[in-house]
Amino acid sequence: MNRAMNQAMNAPLTALDSARSSATGPSLAATMRQIGGDARAAARALALAPAAQKNRALAAMAKAVCTASATILAANAQDRDEAKAAGATPAFLDRLALDRGRVAAMADGIDVIRKLKDPVGTVTASWRRPNGMRIERVRVPLGVVGVIYESRPNVTVDAGALCLKAGNAAILRGGSESFRSCRAIHAALVEGLTEAGLPAASIALVPTREREAVGMMLAGLDGAIDVIVPRGGKNLVGRVQTEARVPVFAHLEGVCHVYVDGRAKLAMAKSIVLNAKMRRTGVCGAAETLLVDRAGADRLLKPLITMLLDAGCEIRGDAAVLAIDRRVKPATEQDWSTEYLDAILTAGIVDGVDAAIAHIERYSSHHTDAIVTEDRKAAEKFLREVDSAIVLHNASTQFADGGEFGFGAEIGIATGRLHARGPVGAEQLTSFKYRIRGNGQTRP
Amino acid sequence: MNRAMNQAMNAPLTALDSARSSATGPSLAATMRQIGGDARAAARALALAPAAQKNRALAAMAKAVCTASATILAANAQDRDEAKAAGATPAFLDRLALDRGRVAAMADGIDVIRKLKDPVGTVTASWRRPNGMRIERVRVPLGVVGVIYESRPNVTVDAGALCLKAGNAAILRGGSESFRSCRAIHAALVEGLTEAGLPAASIALVPTREREAVGMMLAGLDGAIDVIVPRGGKNLVGRVQTEARVPVFAHLEGVCHVYVDGRAKLAMAKSIVLNAKMRRTGVCGAAETLLVDRAGADRLLKPLITMLLDAGCEIRGDAAVLAIDRRVKPATEQDWSTEYLDAILTAGIVDGVDAAIAHIERYSSHHTDAIVTEDRKAAEKFLREVDSAIVLHNASTQFADGGEFGFGAEIGIATGRLHARGPVGAEQLTSFKYRIRGNGQTRP
Numbered sequence: 001m002n003r004a005m006n007q008a009m010n011a012p013l014t015a016l017d018s019a020r021s022s023a024t025g026p027s028l029a030a031t032m033r034q035i036g037g038d039a040r041a042a043a044r045a046l047a048l049a050p051a052a053q054k055n056r057a058l059a060a061m062a063k064a065v066c067t068a069s070a071t072i073l074a075a076n077a078q079d080r081d082e083a084k085a086a087g088a089t090p091a092f093l094d095r096l097a098l099d100r101g102r103v104a105a106m107a108d109g110i111d112v113i114r115k116l117k118d119p120v121g122t123v124t125a126s127w128r129r130p131n132g133m134r135i136e137r138v139r140v141p142l143g144v145v146g147v148i149y150e151s152r153p154n155v156t157v158d159a160g161a162l163c164l165k166a167g168n169a170a171i172l173r174g175g176s177e178s179f180r181s182c183r184a185i186h187a188a189l190v191e192g193l194t195e196a197g198l199p200a201a202s203i204a205l206v207p208t209r210e211r212e213a214v215g216m217m218l219a220g221l222d223g224a225i226d227v228i229v230p231r232g233g234k235n236l237v238g239r240v241q242t243e244a245r246v247p248v249f250a251h252l253e254g255v256c257h258v259y260v261d262g263r264a265k266l267a268m269a270k271s272i273v274l275n276a277k278m279r280r281t282g283v284c285g286a287a288e289t290l291l292v293d294r295a296g297a298d299r300l301l302k303p304l305i306t307m308l309l310d311a312g313c314e315i316r317g318d319a320a321v322l323a324i325d326r327r328v329k330p331a332t333e334q335d336w337s338t339e340y341l342d343a344i345l346t347a348g349i350v351d352g353v354d355a356a357i358a359h360i361e362r363y364s365s366h367h368t369d370a371i372v373t374e375d376r377k378a379a380e381k382f383l384r385e386v387d388s389a390i391v392l393h394n395a396s397t398q399f400a401d402g403g404e405f406g407f408g409a410e411i412g413i414a415t416g417r418l419h420a421r422g423p424v425g426a427e428q429l430t431s432f433k434y435r436i437r438g439n440g441q442t443r444p
Numbered sequence: 445m446n447r448a449m450n451q452a453m454n455a456p457l458t459a460l461d462s463a464r465s466s467a468t469g470p471s472l473a474a475t476m477r478q479i480g481g482d483a484r485a486a487a488r489a490l491a492l493a494p495a496a497q498k499n500r501a502l503a504a505m506a507k508a509v510c511t512a513s514a515t516i517l518a519a520n521a522q523d524r525d526e527a528k529a530a531g532a533t534p535a536f537l538d539r540l541a542l543d544r545g546r547v548a549a550m551a552d553g554i555d556v557i558r559k560l561k562d563p564v565g566t567v568t569a570s571w572r573r574p575n576g577m578r579i580e581r582v583r584v585p586l587g588v589v590g591v592i593y594e595s596r597p598n599v600t601v602d603a604g605a606l607c608l609k610a611g612n613a614a615i616l617r618g619g620s621e622s623f624r625s626c627r628a629i630h631a632a633l634v635e636g637l638t639e640a641g642l643p644a645a646s647i648a649l650v651p652t653r654e655r656e657a658v659g660m661m662l663a664g665l666d667g668a669i670d671v672i673v674p675r676g677g678k679n680l681v682g683r684v685q686t687e688a689r690v691p692v693f694a695h696l697e698g699v700c701h702v703y704v705d706g707r708a709k710l711a712m713a714k715s716i717v718l719n720a721k722m723r724r725t726g727v728c729g730a731a732e733t734l735l736v737d738r739a740g741a742d743r744l745l746k747p748l749i750t751m752l753l754d755a756g757c758e759i760r761g762d763a764a765v766l767a768i769d770r771r772v773k774p775a776t777e778q779d780w781s782t783e784y785l786d787a788i789l790t791a792g793i794v795d796g797v798d799a800a801i802a803h804i805e806r807y808s809s810h811h812t813d814a815i816v817t818e819d820r821k822a823a824e825k826f827l828r829e830v831d832s833a834i835v836l837h838n839a840s841t842q843f844a845d846g847g848e849f850g851f852g853a854e855i856g857i858a859t860g861r862l863h864a865r866g867p868v869g870a871e872q873l874t875s876f877k878y879r880i881r882g883n884g885q886t887r888p
Contacts, residue, residue, distance in 0.1 A: 044805070048829060129850060133839055140831070142861055226861055247691060247862050268884040275886035361488070383879045385492060387584070395577055395882030404887065405878075406573060417586055417670055417875040418691050419863035431861040434849070435827045438839030440712040442719035443848065 028208065032216045035171060036224030038201035039144045043169040045199050047141045051118035053196055054164055058114035061161065061192030062107040068188040069103045075180035076153065083177045096151045096178055106157040106185070109409065113161045116408040119427045120167045133438045139430040141167030143226035146217045147411070148173045148240060150232035153181035159229070160189050160203040162411050166429035169202050171225065173217060175232075176209040183207075220246040229411050229424070234339075249424050251389075251415040253339040254284035254367035256397040259356040259382065260304065261373030262295030268394060269300060269372045270307055275396040276370065278311055282341045284413060285368050285390075285400030289336060290347040291356050297349055308345060318348035337363045353378040357385045364388055366415050368400040389415050389422040472652065476660045479615060480668030482645035483588045487613040489643050491585045495562035497640055498608055502558035505605065505636030506551040512632040513547045519628035520597065527621045540595045540622055550601040550629070553853065557605045560852040563871045564611045577882045583874040585611030587670035590661045591855070592617045592684060594676035597625035603673070604633050604647040606855050610873035613646050615669065617661060619676075620653040627651075664690040673855050673868070678783075693868050695833075695859040697783040698728035698811035700841040703800040703826065704748065705817030706739030712838060713744060713816045714751055719840040720814065722755055726785045728857060729812050729834075729844030733780060734791040735800050741793055752789060762792035781807045797822040801829045808832055810859050812844040833859050833866040 046054070065072070076098040083096055125137040145168045147159040156172055163170035174182035186205040193202050206213045217225060218240060227247045230240040237250050258276050260269045276287035290308075292301050297320060305315055305324045315321065316331040328347075335346040336359075350356045353371070360369050370392040371382040379393040390400050400423070402410025407425030414420045420428040490498070509516070520542040527540055569581040589607045591614060593599040600616055607614035618626035630649040637646050650657045661669060662684060671691045674684040681694050702720050704713045720731035734752075736745050741764060749759055749768045759765065760775040772791075779790040780803075794800045797815070804813050814836040815826040823837040834844050844867070846854025851869030858864045864872040 044831070047831065127850065129848070133843065135849060265884075271884060271886055279887055379881075383881075387488070387491065388877065390878045390880065392880040393882060395880055395885040396887050398887040399577065399880065399885070401887075404573070405579060406571065421875060422878050431865060433832065434834045434866050436834065436836040436839055436843065437823075437827075438837060440709075440715060441839040441843070442715055443723055443840050443842040443845075 028210055028212055029216065031207070032213055032221055035201075035204050035206065036144075036221030038199075039169040039171050039204055040224045042199040042201040043141065043143050043167075046164065046167045046169055046202055047120070049167065049198060051120070053198065054118065054167070055114050057164065057193050057196035057198050057202075058110050058161060059192075060195040061157075061189050062110040062114070064188035064191040064195075065103065065107045065110065065157065065185065068184060069100060072103055072181065072184040072188070073098055073100070075184040076178075079153075079178050079180045086177075088177070092151060092177075096153070096181070098153060098181060102154065106154050109154075109158060110161045113165050113409050113426070116165060116426055118165065119430050124432065131438075131441050133436050133441050136435045136437075137432050138435055139427075140433050142429055142431050144169045144171060144224055145411075145429065146171045146173070146221075146225040146228045146246075148214060148217060148228065148230045148232075148236065150175040150236060151178050152231075153178040153185055155231050156182045156185045156205070157189065158409060159231070159411055160186075162409050162426060163429060164193075164198075164202060166426045168429055169204070171204045171206065171217065171221070173206040173214060176211075179209050215243070218244045218246070227419075231412055247416075247419065249412060249414045249416065249420045249428075251284060251365070251367055251413050253365050254286070254400070254413075255289065255337055255339050255363060255365040256285060256287050256367055256400070257289045257291060257356075257360050257364055257369040258287045258397060259291040259350070259353070259360070259369070259371045260293065260296070260300055261353060261356075261371060261375060261378050262293035262300075263375040263378065264293075264296065264300065264372040265374060266300060266303060270304060272370065272372050272394070272396050273304055274307060274311060276398055277308065277313060277345050278343065279396070279398050281343050283398065283401075284339075285398045286341065287370075287397050288339055288346065289363065290345055291350045291359060292347070293353075293356070294349050294351050301349070305347060312343055314344040316344065316346045320349040321347045337365075339365070353381055357382060360386055360388070367413070368392070368397045370395065370397050389413070472654055472656055473660065475651070476657055476665055479645075479648050479650065480588075480665030482643075483613040483615050483648055484668045486643040486645040487585065487587050487611075490608065490611045490613060490646055491564070493611065493642060495564070497642065498562065498611070499558050501608060501637050501640035501642050501646075502554050502605060503636075504639040505601075505633050506554035506558070508632035508635040508639075509547065509551045509554065509601065509629065512628065513544060516547055516625065516628040516632070517542060517544070519624035520622075523597075523622050523624045530621075532621070536595060536621075540597070540625070542597060542625060546598065550598050553598075553602060554605045557609050557853050557870070560609060560870055562609065563874050568876065575882075575885050577880055577885050580879045580881075581876050582879055583871070584877050586873055586875050588613045588615060588668055589855075589873065590615045590617070590665075590669040590672045590690075592658060592661060592672065592674045592676075592680065594619040594680060595622050596675075597622045597629055599675050600626045600629045600649070601633065602853060603675070603855055604630075606853050606870055607873060608637075608642075608646060610870045612873055613648070615648045615650065615661065615665070617650040617658060620655075623653050659687070662688045662690070671863075675856055691860075691863065693856060693858045693860065693864045693872075695728060695809065695811055695857050697809050698730070698844070698857075699733065699781055699783050699807060699809040700729060700731050700811055700844070701733045701735060701800075701804050701808055701813040702731045702841060703735040703794070703797070703804070703813070703815045704737065704740070704744055705797060705800075705815060705819060705822050706737035706744075707819040707822065708737075708740060708744065708816040709818060710744060710747060714748060716814070716816050716838070716840050717748055718751060718755060720842055721752065721757060721789050722787065723840070723842050725787050727842065727845075728783075729842045730785065731814075731841050732783055732788075732790065733807065734789055735794045735803060736791070737797075737800070738793050738795050745793070749791060756787055758788040760788065760790045764793040765791045781809075783809070797825055801826060804830055804832070811857070812836070812841045814839065814841050833857070
């Protein structure tokens with residue numbers, strides 16, 4: 001075990017724990033300010049670091065994570081024991097749990113990010129002015145990314161590695177229940193950074209469980225943080241969106257729709273609807289509402305609803321859907337805008353693509369919505385008029401994912417309209433500047 | 445005169461004036477909420493409006509502004525009389541003043557914007573996934589843009605027309621001193637919108653001088669405003685940046701540098717430095733600091749400083765510059781980060797391009813910085829390492845302008861790193877979404 005890891009693993013937790021409910025002392029504020037300042041300085045170094053050096057660090061990070069597997073698992077066991085004793089649910093414990101396979105997957109994830117194209121320095125536009133000046137728009141890193149997450153310790157790796165790829169410094173604040181796991185993983189990341197000659201502060205982990213640290217990050221650490229990415233449930237994201245004084249890349253929820261048009265093929269509709277709802281019900285791209293065109297309802301509605309009920313999905317329907325099967329429950333007004341993240345679906349009839357679009361504009365969270373149809377005109381109308389980050393024709397809403405987009409990795413999915421929208425990958429973690437080359441031009 | 449204008453011109457100002465210092469009543473809050481809701485609805489219509497319809501509206505707006513010239517000038521005369529009576533400075537009165545030429549220039553400005561390429565619907569990336577899905581990233585409007593400005597009434601036209609071009613609704617809040625002028629101009633814009641069948645609420649003017657309206661806009665009008673653009677002095681921009689709960693496109697100041705490298709040609713350096721500082725001293729792209737390479741100081745420093753002094757520029761210098769000419773005053777630490785917006789320049793010696801970059805990173809506002817040199821390596825280093833929105837080689841900093849970039853028009857210049865940076869034109873006033881076309885793909 002290397003020295004950085006030793007330090008990380010041996011630091012006493014008791015002192016930190018005891019500070020959890022105490023008032024915020026000057027020491028926490030000073031620590032956080034220091035982290036912010038160091039991250040800002042590291043960001044400057046990272047912005048100028050060549051792709052090869054960042055990739056060397058990523059390779060070393062992947063190796064260090066593998067090597068530290070036993071250490072990470074031991075820390076994780078302590079976290080799980082503590083969480084179990086505190087009465088955590090099985091679902092929570094599963095999110096928290098690491099095993100050899102999950103640690104290996106973290107290392108593989110770093111390698112995937114290493115192999116991505118470096119977005120920094122890419123010229124995204126270039127033109128010559130009548131006076132002979134050449135203007136280029138070139139990608140540069142965003143700066144410092146603050147990431148606030150919950151129990152999954154692997155976010156430490158995903159977020160740290162993706163920020164590094166795009167030349168950004170990261171300030172990570174993991175869930176207090178996964179504190180020891182995150183600290184052990186972070187030590188391995190720092191080892192990789194140091195090996196490649198990059199500043200250790202390029203990826204910082206907030207070294208305390210004190211909750212006040214989150215508020216300080218949301219305030220931007222005196223201008224040190226350029227953007228905040230929350231990773232976790234609706235409570236966390238909602239708090240971050242409400243309180244943050246810096247821009248946030250996030251989605252609060254994914255109330256995703258599948259609209260099955262009157263001119264849809266039944267087999268394709270069944271396959272897409274089943275996948276969109278049931279492949280994984282807990283992901284943000286899972287469908288929560290099914291809309292069926294009245295024009296095709298006779299042919300489409302019963303097979304779709306029966307299929308879903310038989311697959312174990314609860315259906316909350318309007319009058320037409322209720323009439324199909326006695327297992328259907330009535331939908332309340334609230335149901336149409338609910339993200340269940342479970343095997344439950346709201347279903348109803350609409351009058352064609354225009355009514356579907358109007359319904360979606362009213363109830364959707366503007367995350368991901370799909371149309372199933374063989375009618376090209378209806379499809380193009382839907383793709384054009386539905387104002388969501390991702391709109392699909394004849395494909396499942398569960399493709400709402402950076403990996404499925406070919407981004408290699410994502411730090412999250414955003415539904416905001418500024419800067420980043422949809423899956424946030426390495427490219428979305430960059431800004432740009434203009435470079436102008438002249439030969440003495442002055443402005444008349 | 446048409447009806448909309450009649451209404452605009454005849455509404456009594458006294459009632460509004462009397463409300464200026466009163467507490468915010470429920471009526472102002474209700475009015476502002478209504479404006480926000482109407483703008484949101486208009487934004488939806490604008491997002492789907494074809495380019496031709498938006499261009500018809502722009503053409504009608506330009507015509508209506510010309511036709512209303514006398515009405516606008518009469519309203520402007522009233523504003524100026526009031527401002528003069530209140531003791532406004534000549535500079536203020538000049539910014540407020542309109543004449544036939546300025547009104548014609550506003551109409552011409554609309555025509556320039558009409559002729560720009562419509563950014564909405566442009567596919568900026570497109571790729572096919574291994575499973576056959578085609579993903580496109582396509583530009584869509586941002587939504588609702590709030591514009592807060594000061595005395596210049598022409599911002600009403602520039603901001604309204606540029607937002608419309610990009611399919612955005614605009615909520616405009618002009619300076620209270622130019623209230624009547626803005627109202628008359630706005631009536632002409634609404635006439636153009638209506639003539640083309642677009643909602644009148646596409647461009648809203650806050651119909652009151654009450655200052656509380658600004659605070660409500662900064663809070664986002666219950667989520668109705670997507671981004672705020674402040675147009676005005678440092679006090680306004682600073683307040684907006686501090687208080688806004690929505691993203692802001694702005695620059696607080698332009699502390700722009702010209703670095704004259706040891707391998708610069710003297711003639712080019714003189715021409716660029718003179719232009720960067722003295723062409724117009726009050727614009728954000730005006731140079732505020734001159735750095736000269738020690739290696740070329742013997743050859744370059746004296747001619748540059750003498751030229752500037754002879755041109756009427758005050759110089760505040762370091763020891764080396766003080767030794768050149770007794771007209772030079774000593775620079776304080778504060779001077780190095782001061783935006784004079786006047787015929788004043790801070791000047792000093794640095795040890796080569798690395799020291800110049802370090803100086804700029806420390807003191808620049810990251811707006812616009814330039815290097816003058818014949819050394820390609822030094823130039824590329826400067827262009828790469830200076831972290832400002834615009835970096836130039838052998839060209840004047842006064843090119844920091846959307847028009848000079850070929851954007852046709854700009855709503856401002858941003859120094860933030862997210863979404864928009866540098867001149868903010870029609871393209872920067874858009875967001876994007878992903879369109880996916882499949883043939884039944886489901887996620888494994």
